[in-house]
Amino acid sequence: MKFSVIIPVHNAEKYIREAVGSVASQRLPGDTEMEVILVENGSGDSSASICDKYASGSGNVKSVHMGKASAYEARQEGVRISSGDWIVFMDADDKVVPELISEIQAAIDKYSSKDDDIDVILYNAAELHTPDRRMFNFPFSEDMIYGPDNRQDFHRLMCSGDSLNAMWNKCIKRKLALETCLSDGRRLNHGEDLLQTAAIIDKAKGIAYLDRILYLYRINEEGLTGSYHEEFLDNQARAWEAFDEFAHKWCGDKYDEIITQRKALTCTIGMKKLIYSNLPAKDIKGKINKMMATDFYKKYALLELPDWAPEEDVFVHGLQVEQGADMRLFRSGLKHKLKSYIKARIRKNGI
Numbered sequence: 001m002k003f004s005v006i007i008p009v010h011n012a013e014k015y016i017r018e019a020v021g022s023v024a025s026q027r028l029p030g031d032t033e034m035e036v037i038l039v040e041n042g043s044g045d046s047s048a049s050i051c052d053k054y055a056s057g058s059g060n061v062k063s064v065h066m067g068k069a070s071a072y073e074a075r076q077e078g079v080r081i082s083s084g085d086w087i088v089f090m091d092a093d094d095k096v097v098p099e100l101i102s103e104i105q106a107a108i109d110k111y112s113s114k115d116d117d118i119d120v121i122l123y124n125a126a127e128l129h130t131p132d133r134r135m136f137n138f139p140f141s142e143d144m145i146y147g148p149d150n151r152q153d154f155h156r157l158m159c160s161g162d163s164l165n166a167m168w169n170k171c172i173k174r175k176l177a178l179e180t181c182l183s184d185g186r187r188l189n190h191g192e193d194l195l196q197t198a199a200i201i202d203k204a205k206g207i208a209y210l211d212r213i214l215y216l217y218r219i220n221e222e223g224l225t226g227s228y229h230e231e232f233l234d235n236q237a238r239a240w241e242a243f244d245e246f247a248h249k250w251c252g253d254k255y256d257e258i259i260t261q262r263k264a265l266t267c268t269i270g271m272k273k274l275i276y277s278n279l280p281a282k283d284i285k286g287k288i289n290k291m292m293a294t295d296f297y298k299k300y301a302l303l304e305l306p307d308w309a310p311e312e313d314v315f316v317h318g319l320q321v322e323q324g325a326d327m328r329l330f331r332s333g334l335k336h337k338l339k340s341y342i343k344a345r346i347r348k349n350g351i
Helices: 016-024 047-057 071-081 100-112 152-160 174-179 192-203 232-251 256-275 281-292 295-300 311-320 325-349
Strands: 002-009 033-040 061-065 086-089 120-127 170-173 207-217
Touching: 002 016, 002 071, 002 100, 016 033, 016 047, 033 047, 033 071, 047 061, 061 071, 071 174, 071 192, 086 100, 086 174, 100 120, 100 207, 152 192, 152 232, 152 256, 170 174, 170 192, 174 192, 192 232, 232 256, 232 295, 256 281, 256 295, 256 311, 256 325, 281 295, 281 325, 311 325
Parallel strands: 002 033, 002 086, 033 061, 120 207
Antiparallel strands: 086 170, 120 170
8 A cells, every 4th residue: 555645845944854754754564655745836945955855865755846836736736646545635834643654554454344435534633732632623433434424524514614624634545636636727825725625525435533643733823824915815715615515515505604604704814814914014004905895805704703713813803893994903903013023122132
């Protein structure tokens, strides 16, 4: 059995060595093969040369350069050139535990011996600074195969929250990965996991769950998902439009209310990333008005947030729904800049 570990790489020079090192440390069963595919997409740092160095030093590592491309496209390019029977996805700033592949293979062997048709293995994860604490409280059992007729919990979780969205805690049979490439021209850096996971859950023959921490996630505010990017809200709007089709196919209008609330939260997250960004104040002011003028923002931003929305998002949403929201949001951003400046001065002067 062969596994392909696909890692999109964009400006990850600080982390890629840890990521690849954790994959190289896998304790593989004797008959198991593994390849690592580094898909570098338009980095402005030394990521490209680091990837090439790994590839030149090992026949099991491939380095691919796509130029300027989205995370969506980079991951799918990795799938297309992979040669493994199973695909494991990973982000370049994260790590995996040494037992990742051996645990997955043991599960595949277990179900294959029972003639169960599985093509997805889902597993749990932890944040890097709390490696023993599960990130997700999934309602799944290790003793079941979730086929098309008993996937209601998957549909509910996909519609009502984001706990299933990530691609990095799933191992997928290559055939299914190819069928769900969704190579329809979308260039998404944000919201792409929602779409790919929805397609996988929709088309999978059987899903198995390992209630074990096999992936270590780094909270990286410098990454694509952690800071302001102008295309964020447009990408998310297109992702939500496509996801609506899956949700209605699975559940009709049952989850329309919570999905609408999640769209409102998406608007708030986009605004939060903008007003608390490192952009010059004059740029932030103009971009606030530009964001507020978009169709997606006008339709959803002032609606109710989900009950589980984080406190900081609830605060920003409160500014969004008030009179003179543009100036209130702008002033909140200025206060944040001032506090950040003072903190930086204190650190610099050792006060």
